[in-house]
Amino acid sequence: MLYTDKFYIDGKWVPPANSVLLKDVLNPATEEVIAQVALGTAEDVNRAVKAARRAFDSCSRTDPAARVAILGRIAEVYQRRSQEVADLMTQEVGIPSGPSLALQTGIAFRQLEQTIASLASMDFDLRRGTSMITHEPIGVCGLITPWNAPMIQIVCKVAPAIAAGCTMVLKPSELAPLNAAWFADVLDEAKVPAGVFNLVQGDGETVGATLSAHPDVDMISFTGSTRAGIAVAKAAADTVKRVTQELGGKSANVVLPDADFESVIPKGVMGSFRNSGQSCIAPTRMLVPRARLDDVVRIAKATAEGVVVGDPKAADTILGPVANRAQYDKVQRMIGQAIEEGAQLVAGGPGRPTGLTCGYYVRPTVFVCKPGMTIARDEVFGPVLVILAYQDEDDAVRIANDNPYGLGGYVQSADPERARRVARRLRTGRVDLNYPAYDPAVPYGGYKQSGNGREYADFGIREYLETKSILGYSSV
Structure with missing residues (x-):
């Protein structure tokens, strides 16, 4: 009962x-x-x-x-x-x-x-x-x-x-x-x-x-x-x-230059949107080589715009609504603040997706921004991804660790040893290398806040x- x-x-x-x-x-x-x-x-x-x-x-x-x-x-x-x-x-x-x-x-x-x-x-x-x-x-x-x-x-x-x-x-x-x-x-x-x-x-x-x-x-x-x-x-x-x-969390997804971008970027975008972005370990900060930024933006935009948002009972729905009115309002405020602070809007943006007039639906949103912007530092808890450019591996690690949170981290590389090396430098309780399968036998928890x-x-x-x-x- x-x-x-x-x-x-x-x-x-x-x-x-x-x-x-x-x-x-x-x-x-x-x-x-x-x-x-x-x-x-x-x-x-x-x-x-x-x-x-x-x-x-x-x-x-x-x-x-x-x-x-x-x-x-x-x-x-x-x-x-x-x-x-x-x-x-x-x-x-x-x-x-x-x-x-x-x-x-x-x-x-x-x-x-x-x-x-x-x-x-x-x-x-x-x-x-x-x-x-x-x-x-x-x-x-x-x-x-x-x-x-x-x-x-x-x-x-x-x-x-x-x-x-x-x-x-x-x-x-x-x-x-x-x-x-x-x-x-x-x-x-x-x-x-x-x-x-x-x-x-x-x-x-x-x-x-x-x-x-x-x-x-x-x-x-x-x-x-x-x-x-x-x-x-x-x-x-x-x-x-x-x-x-x-x-909370604001997990960095470090995409190293040798990764297969056509494969790892869509997975990273969808990983940040999963459960309508309401996951504290979601890879919501995508760190990419500055020289490949245009490629990343192209792939991320196409991926986000292909996401089906709608009735959670429908078979083809990928993202449902966020869970409540307060969360919807918070996500909308943070999207608006990001635009005001000068973040580059790649996909999505304020308001509901086209055709949805009720329900707490959020447009799958992607920004390119600078590390100091609010959207790059604070947890959104909605389907919002930020892309950050780095100069080299040391710069990527610095940006990843320059955050009050330390729950999760992600590293993408064709070289397993390089991925392991970067993983050891991330100040987080968990690091996923090349999108591995879920493992219930390992501990889960965070560093810092x-x-x-x-x-x-x-x-x-x-x-x-x-x-x-x-x-x-x-x-x-």
Whole structure:
């Protein structure tokens, strides 16, 4: 059952503690109301945290095999019902139907599978001489997730928390609540023990802030904007809880002179537009040799103008709308500011694509600009690519690193050793060489203002563990 007017607390769907405040959930393709979600209060958070605290004693003492079994049941139900959540994300976030199932839903499932495999092979104890070093669940975790890739972000927090033996309270984005309610129903069907997972819908100012500052919450895992991440960290500071964050990005795509431009430029353009540009690791800064700038502009323009934008349920749609009105307005402001600052508009521009009179649709946009321009430094979170010219390899690395963010990086070269050399110089948490296949077994996280901590696989599980040293554990 898909409840948005109730919260999932202690293994049951329960009404809000106080008089309910409902928020409309809009379909970004039509701007029509498709649901209403109840916004929780501090009392709802308190109830959920108490349930998680009660469950922690028994949950923390389960062995890894029992937790593997729980995650296996979740994976079975998730896979069987995956079309449901793909459809929900198309409705509430505007992700086209194909990518919603194959990429968003599919990547989340692969993360579930990888978490199970990582847990099954992890050793939580390490003998060192006569001492034992053991890793134990950190406690009750507050999980705060965004709207742009909602199911991926929920799974990559909930799954490792369960794997570690923690209990949790999830606060998803109030702008994309349907998929979170669906996921709670999946966990209920999978018979996750009561109190291990709890869901409280609500906004950041109330539910998020209460969760972050709560004295009985031992850890906060947050994904969202850098601005909101700073607020979460400040709220958590008084209780000295652990805070892990995956924040914004402005990833550089360094195209070296020996790359095949006719192949790598279109892939880079489409990579920056994927999910309507609403990906913090998108390659939104394309760095190219100055001598090849005209070629790059020609290819990028043709690629952008060939993108089909429209109804996310239509089979030929490549890009749907951005997810909400606030994001649409922000993207439009930043496109306008770029033009005012003198950036060269290559494709796209302000307003909706031709023929679309409603919905939060953005024209796929490409600029050529200088490194100091706002559009080249700040995260847009829309289908907007900036092209920057460099003189030589050292200049490319300098431009790539001259940014407050450090989440992702990309290098394109026909010479694998050269690509590796440049990758090692980029100050980012992840670098993709020549557009590789997705790998769920590697860590994900950023340098600088892109956050701290890592998600995915065993790296993600370890974020939910404390380290304990037991001296004199043995006599030899």
